[in-house]
Amino acid sequence: MADLTKQKIxxxxxQRGFFGHPKGLFTLFFTEFWERFSYYGMKAILVYYMYYELSRGGLGMQESMALAIMSIYGSLVYMSGIIGGWLADRMFGASKAVFYGGILIMLGHIALAIPGSMSLFFVSMVLIVLGTGLLKPNVSSMVGELYSEHDRRRDAGFSIFYMGINLGSFLAxxxxxxxGMDYNFxxxxxxxxxxxxxxxxxxLFTKNKNLGLAGTYVASPLSPAERKKVYRRIGVVAVLLVVIVAITIPLGLLTFESLIVIVGILGILIPTLYFIFMYRSPRTTSIERSRLIAYIPLFIAAIMFWAIQEQGSTILANYADKRTQLDFxxxxISPAWFQSLNPLFIIILAPVFAWLWIRLGKRQPTIPMKFAFGLLFAGLSFLVILLPAYFGGEDALVNPLWLVLSYFIVVLGELCLSPVGLSATTKLAPGAFSAQTMSLWFLSSAAAQAINAQIVKFYSPATEMAYFGVIGGVALLLSILLFTFSPKIQGYMKGIQ
Structure with missing residues (x-):
């Protein structure tokens, strides 16, 4: 998108009307608030719904399989963001993508609300995956469009937006x-x-008044001839997928196990190919290429961070259900309540971090250093949770305060990395790939959860010390490397602070 168009938006x-920020932040704040309430409400009970017995209203899946499916589901949710970003950039803009995505998500939750078979469960997953892919990257991209490139309110605005996300995530x-747990899933x-x-x-009722032109521009629109090609290719791919599924499932070739492996490969392959595509595109300038190089180590750091953070809804959810003393x-305590700890701590601390970055001004840590701090805290959060097994053994139920402490520490890292990563993505994105680069940011979570789907099978009460220790140790090592190379990475950003 040209600089002139950005300024016009x-x-x-x-530019004033919501805590000193653009009025459009109100619309996007509350849209994302309810979307996250919807998503994290479903997510808080989904893993239990999968592995609880039929007599308890669940689907009766094997526990390890439910944890793996939860991870690949999370991976596919964020992986689909690349499709949502592409559709916004090339076909109908971010605003329509948000609206269409919200409709699909709502239909997906309605499908889950209907008591039925495993088929309805998978229909709902497809709808929610596609809907979140349309909505999630584009609503964040629209936040970036509210501010000029050098507006010092931008990082604070993303922190406020991030607090809205977590208000919904806390209540859900x-x-x-x-x-769901006490009455009916x-x-x-x-x-x-x-x-x-x-x-x-x-x-719908506030976007025209508050958002102006934000989300309405198509950054790189398809020509009529290109549209015909795209529709034709989508049709061919859809038919091929139906045929492949129809053949491979009866033959036993497409199973949960093989799907986990496929998603694991795609989780790494797709962002790799996308980096190459954007870097080599003639629409990417030399300065934008340099910024993409700087973005790569940040992206890798984000994968490591989310690999730990996202286990809050899989491994730590299972830990809350099976290993934690729930009468306290x-x-x-309902095991689902622990899912509110992460957003609760963010609600409390996000304003503190937003104030801190503004207070420090030019003296605040660079973007790579903030990412390094994020990894440091993520690693420590896993090292903390291995201590109960060290002191009390693998059979004793754990005091819930250990889980509270682990969630608290990882939130310190999340506030160093996640809102800063959203803001950095809007700054470092090539102009022709603005929404798609935001989708690429969410692919870091997709890659992390694709990796998690492969490794959750190694977790058990007997192996939990090694499991948490190895993953936490790797995060600490990457943190040290990122601290070391932060000045070099900053140089490749070409003036972006």
Whole structure:
């Protein structure tokens, strides 16, 4: 997108009206609030729904398989973001992508809310994967469009936006988790569907007044001839997929195990190919190529971070259910409630970090150093959670405060890395690939969860010390490397701070 177009979008957005930030931040804040309420409400009970017995309202899957499916599902959710980014950049813009994505997500949760078979479960997964791929990268990209490139409010704006994400994420496990675990899983999924509906209503009724031209421009539109080719290719691919699935499932070639391997390969291959494609594109300038090189180590660091953070809804969710003392201080704790710890700590600390970056101004750590701090805290969070087994053994139930401490430490890292990564992505993105680069950022989480799907099978109470120790140690090592090479990476950013 040309600099002139970017400036035109900024000028169309009311620049004051939401805590000293552009008015459009209100619309995107609450749209994402309800989308995250919807998504994380569903996610808080999904793994339990998969491995709880039929008599308890679940699907009765094997526990290790449920954890792996949860990881590949998370990977596919973020992997689909590359499709959503491409559609926004080439066909209909970010605003329409957000709206269409919200509709698909809502339908996916409605499918989960209907008591039925395994088939309905997979239909819902497909709808939610596609819907989140459309909505998630594009709503974040629109936040970046509200600010000029050198607006010092940008990082703080993303931190406020990130707090909105986590307000929804905090309430969802407490409401959806309680209803789903104590009453009925399907009723819980129904509440998640209502949440997405509310997000769509807010977006529709406030976008014209608050967002101006943000999300309406198509960065690199397809010509009519190109559109015909795209539609034809989509049709061919869809038919091929149906044929492949129809043949391989009866033959036993396409199984959960083989799907886990396929997603693992795609999780690494897709972002690699995308980096190569953007770097070699004639629409990418020499300065943008240098910034892409700087983005690569940040992307690798993000993969390592999310590989730890995302296990909060798989390994640590299972740990809460099976290894934690749930009767504590006179109350019975639902294992789903632990999913609220991460967003709760972010709600408390996000304003502190937003204030800190503004207060430090030019003296704040560089982007690579913030990423290094993020990895440091992520590694420590896993080293902390191995201590209960060291002191008490693998059979004793663990005091829930150990889990609370682990979630708290990883949040310190998340606030160093995640909102900063969103902001850095909008700054380092090549102009012709603005929405697609935001999709690439979310592919770091896709790659992380694709890797997690391969490694969760190694976790058990007997191996948990080695499991947490090895992963936490690797994160600490990468943190040290990133601290060491931060000045070099900063140089490749060509003036981006």
């Amino acid at each position: 900024v000028e169309s957005v009311p 496990p407490l409401i959806v988790g309680t209803v 399907h009723l819980g999924f129904g509440i998640a569907a209502v949440g997405m509906f509310l997000g769509l209503v807010i977006f 201080a006179g109350i019975h």
